[in-house]
Amino acid sequence: MRPEALVFQVGAFVLAPVLLGVINRTKAAFAGRTGAPLLQPYYDIWKLLQKGAVYSSTTTWVFRAGPIVGLAAVIVAVLLTPIGKVGAAVAFPGDLVAFAGLLGLMRFFTIVAAMDTGSSFEGMGASREAMISAIAEPALFLGLLVLVLVSGSLSLTGMMGSIVVATWLRTTGAVLALAAATIFLVLLAENARIPVDDPNTHLELTMVHEVMVLDHGGPDFGYITYAAALKLWVFSALIVGILLPVQTGSVLADGGLFLAGMLVVAIVVGVIESSMARLRMLHVPHLLTAAGGLGALAVALALVAG
Amino acid sequence: MLPLLVALGLPVVGGALAVALGRFPRAATAAGVLSAVAGCALGLVSIGDTLATGTVIALRLPWRVPYGEFSVAVDSLSAVFLLVIFGVSLLAAVYGARYLLAYRQHKSLGAPWFFFNLLVSSMALLVMARNGMLFLVTWEIMAISSFFLVTFEHEKADVRNAGWTYLVAAHVGTAFLLVFFAVLGSQTGSLDFDRFALRPLAPALASALFLLAVVGFGTKAGFVPLHVWLPEAHPAAPSHVSALMSGVMLKTGIYGILRTLTFLGPPPAWWGFLLIGIGLTSGVFGVLFALAQHDLKRLLAYHSVENIGIIALGMGIGVWGMSQGQTTVAILGFAGAILHVVNHAVFKALLFLGAGSVLHATGERKMDRLGGLLKKMPVTGGTFLIAAAAISGVPPLNGFVSEFLIIMGSLSSATGNGIATAAPLLVVVGLGLIGGLAVACFTKAFGVVFLGSPRTEHTVHAHESPASMLLPMLILAGLCVFIGVGAPLAVGLVLPAAAQIAGADSQSVMSNVATLTSTVQHIAGVAAGVLALVALLALVRWLLLAQRTVTTAVTWDCGYERPAPCMQYTSSSFAQPLVEIFSRLLGPRRHLERPTGYFPHSASLHTETPDIFLNQGYRPLFEWVNLASISLRWLQNGRVHLYLLYIFVTLVLLLIWQLGLRGGV
DSSP states (O other): OOHHHHHHHHHHHHHHHHHHHHHHHHHHHHHTOOOSOTTHHHHHHHHHHHSOEEEETTOOHHHHHHHHHHHHHHHHHHHHSOOGGGOOSSOOTTHHHHHHHHHHHHHHHHHHHHHTTOOHHHHHHHHHHHHHHHHHHHHHHHHHHHHHHHHOOSSHHHHHHHOOHHHHHSTHHHHHHHHHHHHHHHHHHHTTOTTTOOTTOOOGGGOSHHHHTTTOOHHHHHHHHHHHHHHHHHHHHHHHHHHOOOOOSOHHHHHHHHHHHHHHHHHHHHHHHHHOOOOOGGGHHHHHHHHHHHHHHHHHHHHHHO | OHHHHHHHHHHHHHHHHHHHTTTSHHHHHHHHHHHHHHHHHHHHHHHHHHHHHOOOEEEEEEOOSTTOEEEEEEOHHHHHHHHHHHHHHHHHHHHHHHHHHTTTTTSOSHHHHHHHHHHHHHHHHHHHBOBHHHHHHHHHHHHHHHHHHHGGGTTSHHHHHHHHHHHHHHHHHHHHHHHHHHHHHHHHTSOBHHHHHHSOOOHHHHHHHHHHHHHHHHHHHTOTTSOTTHHHHHHHSOHHHHHHIIIIIHHHHHHHHHHHHHHSOSOOHHHHHHHHHHHHHHHHHHHHHHHHOOBHHHHHHHHHHHHHHHHHHHHHHHHHHHHTTOHHHHHHHHHHHHHHHHHHHHHHHHHHHHHHHHHHHHSOOBGGGOOOHHHHOHHHHHHHHHHHHHHTTOTTSHHHHHHHHHHHHHHHTTTTOGGGGHHHHHHHHHHHHHHHHHHHHHHHHHHHHHSSOOOSHHHHTOOOOOHHHHHHHHHHHHHHHHHHHTHHHHHHHHHHHHHHHHTOOHHHHHHHHHHHHHHHHHHHHHHHHHHHHHHHHHHHHHHHHHTSOEEEEOOOSTTOSOOOGGGSOOHHHHHHHHHHHTHHHHOOEEEEEOOOSSSOOOOEEEEEOOOHHIIIIIHHHHHHHHHHHHTTGGGOOSOHHHHHHHHHHHHHHHHHHHHHHHHHO
């Protein structure tokens, strides 16, 4: 791998928390507040890593393993995620399946760690997370399937590399737009954003992801916060990979464009969070089924076009 | 071949000895277990050569049964199934020793060990049989020996009920197989498997035979809607038998379909579509019903239906690839299906053994009365967690590897084939949905049983099982990790069998092996990477916390001071959102007693999800059959001389028919 490319691979791990900061600044701007500093997520993670820990007496090693396994899984997922046209650190045919599997592993351990507390709040969060992600999973697969069909490649790097301006100008453009919409809805659901979940809610009863990690503290919670940032990063990177067909030939320019794209995705998420309320829990499955419907439509179009 | 025959005979002899020693429970157990272990170990050693090099070993002995011949052989396909049968049986026997001893006060242990060993030997002989008559006889021995194992606790009414359901289902399946072999035999003039393949069949006839095989073998495997016996029989059986039946015996149905595919010539595409359809239905229904269950062993039984569905998806992709002449797709599909047979045997056996360990310690199968067991039973809980993650199909464990192969098979079919590939692509989406629901199902099973605080008194006093029960579980858990990290090795083991079914020539196999191995090495790399990162991050956390204050406190419950175990989320409440979404398919029932008045003294909510196929399909059908048969009651009046008359009249009629036929010619 070329050294410039390596810089961007490492950059993913360094820059991921900025996305959270950008979303929060966007929301602050809409609300007319100054908002927390852009680098607040870094301060939070740093502070958490400095702290001791308090564990519930109900919990076992599973509770402590949850954040560790979750972070390990998402780190490998980041390595598989292409930095736009620069490509991923690791690419092989079928890496998209491993990508989805790793997110499944992260979810599995977040859920069991939450259930380990024996709290009804965390049980409720775990139950909702299981429900949301079970319906989001086929939608994600449909979105990725579209990319396989359009690009003819079985690796994420190959897919993103093959999407150029001409791909968007042909009939496949509409297909790609649908795939991006599908994956964007999955991004909102998987990263606990409005309209599926509200990361800023103050009432345990209304939380999903936040309530699952309610009893974690100290370095464990630092791991969780960082893992959440990385998870947002990988989904945003998929969106940018689809929507940014420009390839300059220079790694630096490609990488720079990619980072600009990531910024835009974060701002869009912030705008959505500022401009709409979250859905009632009963309507969340409808939204995700709609995402799956868009994906299915895109697959059908891609098959007819191909 | 001789060592293998000894390996088959030894458990049966030991089982007979156990019956003779029935009055001495420990001696009977020793005879049964030791002979099973010795037989399985010998069997494992004897198939090593075939697994490594693909050498076929065969033996033919004359047999005086009409059309019968004692023809047995071990090829790559048989060897993989023998590996599963011997491996899991060995561990289940070791586990069963202590498990069954708990019943020694009021039960003879001779017969259960006899039937257990007979089941092991019959399953092994079944996958070696190369003659239709031998196959059917072995199939029947397998069904009957497992029936007696299911009805071990026959003093309970629900166990007897489950036993009957199983017996009826098994024989309905056998009826289809009887027709299958009769038609195949009449076409080829012999019941010899080798000759089946030589005579090309008319396409319509081949398709009819394929359908017969799918119904006959599918009943054993548990395809929806033929699965209804499965959630009844598996919870009723002792846990090491459930492990053997669910982990291994179901797979003889899969073996039957795979073996059938080698007789019937080149398949049309719709066979693949049929298997994919069956796989999607079984997968989705299986996991949804599993999710809605409250009984741990019933949940596991339904989940076997889901995994059989995944295997059917792999076979469907394989058949579709064959029909299109896409060897890579076919090999990927079959390799995924066969590896999932191995994987499911490993983690499902482990899960049933874990459930048995919980039952042994608490006497409880209802998940909502358990809880917090991980602290009391660290090994059972830890291994159950590994199996639960493995069955959910997440890396770095084994379930992911086989699902990966199946998805890769369907994706490889996708490029450049247009709309014709829509059905294989459905597999990808279906596996996504099944995987997501499986995570929900197994976080529920593990979380409710092993995490949180104990919900009842006898759960509080639970104790860990003895070492002889834990050792098999530890070995199986190790295998879950080993197949995940050593994926290239595991895939290499099943590849020859997959190539054999796909009918691929050696050149295309070699080119496929090269690409497949490099891909699978990446998967193993991902698995190893995850494990290494887990170790690294755990070390970092340990270093961070080493010098700091780490205290314990009560779980945060919004400042509520006295959290009680009954406030925890239960298995029903955890599954409620998903059960609600899919309520049209599942038909859950709620029994609600509302609190009334200003000082309500009672209120209750009870939910259950009975099998809609059983209640709305088979039950009315069999009731109708029953009603229809009542009109024939007068024939069956209990007088023996009348029965003799029936036999006499039948014989005379047959004689007249036969003579008339001859006369006509």
